[in-house]
Amino acid sequence: xxxxxxxxxxxxxxxxxxxxxxxxEQEVEKDLKLPKLAGRTLSTRFPPEPNGYxxxxxxxxxxxxxxxxxxxxxxxNLRFDDxxxxxxxxxxxxxxxxxxxxxxxxxxxxxxxxxxxxxLYQWAVQLIxxxxxxxxxxxxxxxxxxxxxxxxxxxxxxxxxxxVEENLKLFEQMKAGAFPNGARTLRAxxxxxxxxxxxxxxxxxxxxxxxxxRTGDTWCIYPMYDWAHGQSDSLExxxxxxxxxxxxxxxxxxxxxxxxxGIYHPRQIEFxxxxxxxxxxxxxxxxxxxxxxxxxxxxxxxxPTISGLRRRGYTPESIRSFCDRIGVAxxxxxxxxxxxxxxxxxxxxxxxxxxxxVLRPLKVVLTNYPEGxxxxxxxxxxxxxxxxxxxxxxxxxxxxxxxxxFLEDAPRKFFRLKPGGEVRLRYGYIIECEEVVKDPAxxxxxxxxxxxxxxxxxxxxxxxxxxxxxxxxxVSATEAIxxxxxxxxxxxxSEAPEDVPDGKTFIENMNPNSLEVLAAKVEPSLAxxxxxxxxxxxxxxxxxxxxxxxQPNRPVFNRTVPxxxxxxxxxxxxxxx
Ligand code: ATP
Ligand code: MG
Numbered sequence: 001x002x003x004x005x006x007x008x009x010x011x012x013x014x015x016x017x018x019x020x021x022x023x024x025e026q027e028v029e030k031d032l033k034l035p036k037l038a039g040r041t042l043s044t045r046f047p048p049e050p051n052g053y054x055x056x057x058x059x060x061x062x063x064x065x066x067x068x069x070x071x072x073x074x075x076x077n078l079r080f081d082d083x084x085x086x087x088x089x090x091x092x093x094x095x096x097x098x099x100x101x102x103x104x105x106x107x108x109x110x111x112x113x114x115x116x117x118x119x120l121y122q123w124a125v126q127l128i129x130x131x132x133x134x135x136x137x138x139x140x141x142x143x144x145x146x147x148x149x150x151x152x153x154x155x156x157x158x159x160x161x162x163x164v165e166e167n168l169k170l171f172e173q174m175k176a177g178a179f180p181n182g183a184r185t186l187r188a189x190x191x192x193x194x195x196x197x198x199x200x201x202x203x204x205x206x207x208x209x210x211x212x213x214r215t216g217d218t219w220c221i222y223p224m225y226d227w228a229h230g231q232s233d234s235l236e237x238x239x240x241x242x243x244x245x246x247x248x249x250x251x252x253x254x255x256x257x258x259x260x261x262g263i264y265h266p267r268q269i270e271f272x273x274x275x276x277x278x279x280x281x282x283x284x285x286x287x288x289x290x291x292x293x294x295x296x297x298x299x300x301x302x303x304p305t306i307s308g309l310r311r312r313g314y315t316p317e318s319i320r321s322f323c324d325r326i327g328v329a330x331x332x333x334x335x336x337x338x339x340x341x342x343x344x345x346x347x348x349x350x351x352x353x354x355x356x357x358v359l360r361p362l363k364v365v366l367t368n369y370p371e372g373x374x375x376x377x378x379x380x381x382x383x384x385x386x387x388x389x390x391x392x393x394x395x396x397x398x399x400x401x402x403x404x405x406f407l408e409d410a411p412r413k414f415f416r417l418k419p420g421g422e423v424r425l426r427y428g429y430i431i432e433c434e435e436v437v438k439d440p441a442x443x444x445x446x447x448x449x450x451x452x453x454x455x456x457x458x459x460x461x462x463x464x465x466x467x468x469x470x471x472x473x474x475v476s477a478t479e480a481i482x483x484x485x486x487x488x489x490x491x492x493x494s495e496a497p498e499d500v501p502d503g504k505t506f507i508e509n510m511n512p513n514s515l516e517v518l519a520a521k522v523e524p525s526l527a528x529x530x531x532x533x534x535x536x537x538x539x540x541x542x543x544x545x546x547x548x549x550x551q552p553n554r555p556v557f558n559r560t561v562p563x564x565x566x567x568x569x570x571x572x573x574x575x576x577x
Contacts, residue, residue, distance in 0.1 A: 042074030052283030313560030
């Protein structure tokens, strides 16, 4: 698949105001007025194959299908397209249901393509009787050879003109297990010269002796996607079968099956699948990352899976708003991953409580602050949400600040701590750096000695009078708790990780530094953090408690997304001196 154009998000920005419909909504609105759909309401489905965990691309399809049903007062089913037993597992079925619900959607009906195996078999028999399907003995390779190419027509299979009786008998034997894997197929008899390769006698059934996660060994013939999908849609009364563009060329076949069976005929509409920069999005490749240990699991917070994003701290709201923002289109494009990051940042800015955490601690001793004294400082939980209230943060003689908030040889515009300089401690006092204590052996700064100005306590009338240019966060060295903090970076260094020259694989585009683990100090209130809660670590970004590895006395926090770093921006623009 190519990535020819960059789509700018917000193409459908007017949609919310009801002024502009996306192309699928336009089609749906037209169709709902047709006599064919009289008495029906819109009915869609989300049809994942349970061969992996859902990813952000699936979220687009989920939001689209469930969103349409909601908008037009219709229904949306969840259907497992479980026609390939060798790759499918119950674990995936369970995770998919969890993820759809977590995204905020509830299906009207839950179905499995495997529930339709008997009906599909009966329909295949019907097509054989109608002279529209035959059993073929060509091997897979021969079948491909006979199919021809886009420029050359195919050749008829030597088995194409078997009698109906022989076909019925052989198909019966296929079902009964008389043949080994791959020995025979059932094929639709359409047209070996059709310009569309999908119509050149496509395979409907293959022999596969495999244990199915639901039907066990009941079946040893399994329907191909094209044979199962449209008929499943039809059985469920789906009005609009929305799928991705790769299936555009399959639509004539979808239609052929419905027409030749004489059954209710849904309409297939295709849209462009989501591609994200710096992201791999095929389940096969994501499975490889898990199986080969490049990530810890399907829900590794660096994975573009729904479960990975959840563990990373993404909210369902932010993912839905992302899907809304990128809209649906008929052409391929790649969305910049920063669009997704901005969506979660915007949502968390509104809902996440602020706390103070020092990721790379540097000790500060306030030489004129009474030993053993603990002052409780009032701190605002969320300036964006008054109802979030406030909390108390302990202030003591020994504190930790970020190593990056102190510079010994600081440029003029560095408004944090520097020798002889002053800075305000957020919710605390103004302090002045008096002395830098270094390890004599290494020359490394180990401790900073400061004086605090007791007249400058935050919140008090007189304390707020004196202003200094910089404010930094801190935690009490004696009251803070230890926490492991995991900083994630992109899993891939390349914008299009799947575009690799021959002989290379996408694995070589992986970022070797996508995870950084820090021993941080966090304010004591975080001892009560629970999974699912999100925080803004002031000046550091948005974080959440890790759902898998956190221990009650050893919390682990995942960084969801950094805040925009204004200092780095200034540095980049050369404005720091
Ligand atoms: P993958 O290639 O990642 O395995 P798939 O298409 O094989 O994806 P399915 O489980 O068959 O995965 O997909 C379920 C539904 O989700 C389908 O309707 C499919 O079109 C849609 N879908 C899958 N990937 C994307 C994507 N990147 N963007 C939008 N929709 C997608
Ligand atoms: Mg698939």
